[in-house]
Amino acid sequence: MASVGLVVVSHSRRLAEAAVELALQMVHGEQPPIRIAAGMPDGGLGTDAMEVMAAIQEVSAGAGVVVLVDLGSAVMSAEMACEFLDDEAADVRILAAPFVEGLLAAAVLAAGGATLDEVAREATAALSPKIQALPGGDEEPEPAPQAPADDWGAEAADEASLPNKMGLHARPASLFASTAASFDAEVRVLHERGTVAARSPLALATLAAKYGETLRVEARGPEASEAVAALLEMVRDGFGEAGPEEPVQQQEPAASPSNAAASRSPLGVSPGRVVGPSRRMLPALAEEPPSRQVPRDGVAQECERLEQAVAAVVAEYRRRSSTAQDEAAEILSATAGLAEDATLLAAARRRVEEERLGAPNAFWQAADEVAATMRAAGGLLAERATDITDIRDRVVSHLLGVPMPGIPDPGHPFILVARDLAPSDTSALDPATCLGIVTVEGGPTSHTAILARSMGIPAVAGVVDALDIADDTRVLIDGGSGQVIISPADDELDGARTKPAELVPLAEPGRTSDGFEVPLLANVGSGKDARGAALAAAEGIGLFRTEFAFLDRADEPGVEEQVAQYRAVLNAFPGRRVVIRTLDAGSDKPMPFLTIPGEPNPALGIRGYRTAVDNPEVLARQLAAIVRASEDSEADVWVMAPMISTVDEAAAFARLAREAGVRKVGVMVETPSAALQTADLLEHVDFVSVGTNDLTQYTMAADRQATSLGELQDPWQPGVLRLLREVGRAATEAGKSAGICGEAASDPLLASVLVGLGITSLSMGPRALHSVGATLAAASLEQCRRAADAACAAPTAAAAKQAVADVLGGGRAAA
Structure with missing residues (x-):
């Protein structure tokens, strides 16, 4: 059976590729035919109607084609491409769907064998579940796909509680949706926050069902019983993910007086061996602030407030860059460039103007969408998602008038413990007081590693439960081997510094004891x-x-x-x-x-x-x-x-x-x-x-x-x-x-x-x-x-x- 084809039209090739990668990660089983028509041949921004036409022809297999576009002129290129097609060409739908959410929904539905109408409808409504999940607002958004609450006529039903540590997030939701689509049955999911169609991964994800909460699955149709049984078995199995009750593997205290921090293969990213009291990073904003709607006559003022906050954060990055050294200055300057990127600000403005969201929520959501796309792309781009999150927290903090997240200052040398460090954080470190760094995330090429090495601060990344280390705990880290020891014994302190390292010049030209010269x-x-x-x-x-x-x-x-x-x-x-x-x-x-x-x-x-x-x-x-x-x-x-x-x-x-x-x-x-x-x-x-x-x-x-x-x-x-x-x-x-x-x-x-x-x-x-x-x-x-x-x-x-x-x-x- 032919699948609906998908064409992704964007001004940016990178953006399109990242969005497609994210969408396909949510597809379980055979992938739908999908092609990218994005960017210009010279690598610049733009769209090409002839490339769009060729992409449509490639994915057309008889079930129709859905075209997703990002900006206005992309629509023009897609429409022109359709004019070039033969009259007998495939049924093509150019959708006004949200670019990322619409693509994700379309990919999952197309992979599940949905019709062109179903794929188009689900993609177009893809933003509704997220809007519906947000509190506040005096306008009723279009509801997420869901069935009538009463007299639905379920022929099979059962329920189970979620064992997943992270709840029903995007991956299990997409697996649930694609499985539901494989049965000849209409299926819905009932939860305390609403009732949604089981074939909609975004509607399922935005239920925000948490660990321990109950999901009720109801179905009607020829394979209703089989669908309910398969879906509930998947839920009870936790979608193959570990639940929170699963014990963390730790060394027994009796085995060693200096239990190594429970970490799966931590990695030394900046050499040096130090020991000192730990101090955790001052937390960033834990979650998006409560939503509020802006009166229609206050939209212009709110947009101005948003622009002023972004400008203030950019200015602060520039100020820090002017006083930082070498790599720190370069990285801060680059982050300032990200903060003032017109695309990010435009996305936030659009939320204020079209959805009448307050500036803090508008910028939070716009930045999160960009960061998610970067993480999905993987590699170095994923590491830069930390920069976007840092920008988000600083702009939102400025808008809310609350203290910025940052480096602690205990008044004595310490080991800094953090999930990860943004460049503005790392550049603010004082090598005279920061003995070392332990992070949950990051890698050898992350900004944390680059800057730590440039400042001579030992650092270890990939310590998965580093945030469990309480403040003022004695910690030893070896940035060469990746070793992290909590409460080390005296015999484990060999070679470990307790004070910041001083730059000691080379005493004499390099040579062996018998005079062999080694520059x-x-x-x-x-x-x-x-x-x-x-x-x-x-x-x-x-x-x-x-x-x-x-x-x-x-x-x-x-x-x-x-x-x-x-x-x-x-x-x-x-x-x-x-x-x-x-x-x-x-x-x-x-x-x-x-x-x-x-x-x-x-x-x-x-x-x-x-x-x-x-x-x-x-x-x-x-x-x-x-x-x-x-x-x-x-x-x-x-x-x-x-x-x-x-x-x-x-x-x-x-x-x-x-x-x-x-x-x-x-x-x-x-x-x-x-x-x-x-x-x-x-x-x-x-x-x-x-x-x-x-x-x-x-x-x-x-x-x-x-x-x-x-x-x-x-x-x-x-x-x-x-x-x-x-x-x-x-x-x-x-x-x-x-x-x-x-x-x-x-x-x-x-x-x-x-x-x-x-x-x-x-x-x-x-x-x-x-x-x-x-x-x-x-x-x-x-x-x-x-x-x-x-x-x-x-x-x-x-x-x-x-x-x-x-x-x-x-x-x-x-x-």
Whole structure:
């Protein structure tokens, strides 16, 4: 049986893809035919009637087609597309349905085999259940699809209480609806907050049925009894989700005096080992404020109040950005841009003007809709949903005249505990008082992690029940291993700081105890970073991340702007090595003018040097800017390309760089392919530098952003160490430089292993220079080589650490 086809027409390709992904997550079983017609061929905003027509033709299978549109001109494109179709073409309905809710409803109904009329009707009414669920209002909204309360003529009925911890939220509601649609029966659900049609996932979700509340299912028709039985069995089974009565797995107190915080694979995202009293983040607004209706003659004033609140919050972000440092300033500036985005404000205004909602509710709902779409998109975009929530809370707090959520100030050093931190929160942290950070959410590329590393604050993410830690509880965290210990015993405090770390400069140039020189360099992203690295006595720059000048921009910086940025870094290290990495776009660093939006797996997609295949002019302009900046500098400039996988790529980049005037050309080794072909790569380039973060990710098939895979993201894994041995061996035989610029270089114990493997320089955050230098100075080159052999022979990461500790005389390895 043919299904109704769906076409999604939007000005924004990203918005359409995120909305479709969200809708299809609610579809259980075979997906309906669905196509996107969104954006312009050059990646800009707009709609194309010919693309819409082609999409309609693709999904037309005889059951009709529903077209969902976002803005007014999208309607015009859809109507024009229909005019281009043959007279005998499919029955096409262009709906005035809410874009996200309508698509979700249409996808579930179409997948369940509903008719064109049913899909169109449900999609058009999709916003009604949400409106009906909101309190207040003097106008009666169109009711959610529901059956008459009396004399309905049910032929089968039963009831059950919800065991789901989260209640009847969107996922179980969509599963319930699609199952109901599979029976030849008319089914309704009765709840204390209303009676709704069982085939409407949005109507079911907006019942807001909570854990322990009763759902009554009634049906009539040929398969009434079967429908009721199947649906109630699904309810009693909790839709496959765990209920709150399920015990949380915790260590027994008797087993250890220092129970580890109950966490499923927490992930260290900023290195350092600290212990101190905990203090939870001051809570944001817990829920949407009570709704109120605005009188018709007060709408204009309410819109003005809304605009003033948004402007005030944007101004505050800008103020903080002007006083913050480096990454914090960049991220706050980007968040200010999100806050003043015309789309977000327009969506809130529309709710005030059309629904006469008060400004706090209008902005809350508009922001929540955007955040939900971002979360559904996954990846980096999902992490930015925290920024939208922060904007929402600050605008609504301003409108309500209540204190803004923020960082606690207990008057002494503390461990900050939070669900997650928005950039405005993290940038407000004072490294002089915040010892460390523990969060429930976030990942290695979240703003929390980026800023914590830049400020030298240890951080652990993915501690699922961190919010259960009471204030003033003694907590130990290790931002390298991801360890979190509540009430640690005295024998577990080895190496843990109780005071904020001071920046200790490198005491002397990096070398082993017998004089083998190992330059200790710094990773930087700006001129300010470079000046800080110089204060830490770094011997040079081993990684200049040029993409920080490109992030959060709609267009590419001009050559003159790039020259100024590069010159600021080079001038901080006259006569010293400065290794510049060309643009590392893609994956967790998308750039609208360069990368492809909506890649299903961007870490394996168009990133790094691969972006130059379709956009060679961007790389050419960057190389020209680097050469111009180096001509006015006394620095020893080296240039390398990221994400090189083949010898042909290395050769092509070397040719381009040398033609541009670069004297020292290299490539990054971040894939197992590059590691195994290092000898071949070095036939074309002057040096290699290993990005251990990505090399570990690709070797272990463990996403760097996955907080549940911390053990697999450890560069001590034997598979990773053995690849590094191949890199060192090839570089030694070729007589060329092989550096490390990933997080592995910051680990003092691992640094000795890397030197033993043949690595000739180490680059790290400036705060790690002193400890790495001290550890290297205590071991001879021969000891480093024996430590490397022991590590590579070990069967596990833990065994490798212990073996190295034994060789170097360190005793028990740190967890």
